[in-house]
Amino acid sequence: MKDENISFVNAVVDNGNDEEKKKGKVCILAVESSCDETSAAVVSDGRNVLSNIIASQIAIHKEYGGVVPEIASRKHIECINPVIEAALEEANVTLDDIDAICVTYGPGLIGSLLVGVGAAKAIAYAKKKPIVGVHHIGGHISANYIEHDNLKPPFMCLVVSGGHTNIVEVKDYGVYNIIGRTRDDAVGEAFDKVARTIGLGYPGGPKIDKLAKEGNSEAIIFPRGTIEGAPYDFSFSGVKSAVLNYVNSYNMKKESFSQADVAASFQAAVIDVLVSRTIKAAKEYGYKQIAVSGGVACNSALRKALKDQCDACGFELFYPSPVLCTDNAAMIGAAGYYEYMRGVRHGLDLNAVANLTFE
Numbered sequence: 001m002k003d004e005n006i007s008f009v010n011a012v013v014d015n016g017n018d019e020e021k022k023k024g025k026v027c028i029l030a031v032e033s034s035c036d037e038t039s040a041a042v043v044s045d046g047r048n049v050l051s052n053i054i055a056s057q058i059a060i061h062k063e064y065g066g067v068v069p070e071i072a073s074r075k076h077i078e079c080i081n082p083v084i085e086a087a088l089e090e091a092n093v094t095l096d097d098i099d100a101i102c103v104t105y106g107p108g109l110i111g112s113l114l115v116g117v118g119a120a121k122a123i124a125y126a127k128k129k130p131i132v133g134v135h136h137i138g139g140h141i142s143a144n145y146i147e148h149d150n151l152k153p154p155f156m157c158l159v160v161s162g163g164h165t166n167i168v169e170v171k172d173y174g175v176y177n178i179i180g181r182t183r184d185d186a187v188g189e190a191f192d193k194v195a196r197t198i199g200l201g202y203p204g205g206p207k208i209d210k211l212a213k214e215g216n217s218e219a220i221i222f223p224r225g226t227i228e229g230a231p232y233d234f235s236f237s238g239v240k241s242a243v244l245n246y247v248n249s250y251n252m253k254k255e256s257f258s259q260a261d262v263a264a265s266f267q268a269a270v271i272d273v274l275v276s277r278t279i280k281a282a283k284e285y286g287y288k289q290i291a292v293s294g295g296v297a298c299n300s301a302l303r304k305a306l307k308d309q310c311d312a313c314g315f316e317l318f319y320p321s322p323v324l325c326t327d328n329a330a331m332i333g334a335a336g337y338y339e340y341m342r343g344v345r346h347g348l349d350l351n352a353v354a355n356l357t358f359e
């Protein structure tokens with residue numbers, strides 16, 4: 001029985017393709033379960049989404065102030081089969097119409113990943129279909145292909161989510177070069193921790209984005225972390241600690257502080273380093289197209305700052321709709337299609353890898 005706290009939606013975006021084109025030539029069934037969303041999608045030719053079903057657990061984990069891995073795994077088990085069935089039904093296809101099964105196999109929560117990988121392997125075995133393991137970050141990058149027909153490699157991409165912060169040179173479909181990465185917290189993790197510190201709760205990113213609009217982003221000067229000898233790498237532990245110290249100093253004196261000013265000033269410090277380093281990387285590597293992806297790509301201030309800087313430099317900016325920024329199977333289907341077309345295949349010994357590297 002489906003938990004009433006789990007939302008169950010078909011998160012398809014309109015990419016403007018006609019019905020004949022949507023039918024495509026290669027039909028992918030994609031599965032994503034790396035954290036707390038159970039998702040399945042049917043994607044044709046890498047860019048046409050026929051269905052994108054997402055069962056979210058946010059309402060459940062909100063009670064604990066963050067994702068509880070064991071609970072997430074159990075909810076994936078409950079939802080995985082109904083989600084896959086709904087994706088096939090919505091797309092009006094059967095498993096016989098599917099050319100390949102693509103699934104996130106890392107990185108992520110190991111228990112959550114195992115549910116998706118196990119389901120994908122079971123289908124591949126039963127229907128004698130090829131299976132392709134997809135890297136979660138590659139999925140986030142590929143989300144941009146779904147709505148932007150004119151976006152083709154090479155380009156520069158900023159990946160910002162709860163688990164990842166990377167500046168990536170997308171040299172070809174599925175071929176990446178990491179220019180910069182975080183040395184400690186991912187930016188989404190920093191948003192969640194700061195939100196908890198100032199009493200906003202979980203999930204932190206959307207709450208800080210909303211509250212920051214009411215605050216003064218110049219009220220508090222929080223640090224911009226730098227890494228000596230690595231101009232494109234990030235560090236968010238310093239700004240996170242600075243916020244904690246700021247709040248504690250007021251609490252110890254039993255004085256109040258402006259949540260909105262803290263949110264706005266913290267957000268400004270983070271966005272400053274994300275945008276400046278991405279633009280600098282694009283200039284140095286000679287790219288005029290920049291994409292942004294991942295859950296933090298929903299942040300309105302980040303989008304505006306990137307757009308302003310791209311306009312000033314004559315760069316073109318791409319980002320997905322919010323529903324494609326968060327974890328979803330459509331992006332895995334897009335990434336998996338290009339892996340499949342490159343001849344990538346995995347056997348039934350495919351396993352989940354919690355700390356899968358990205359090179």
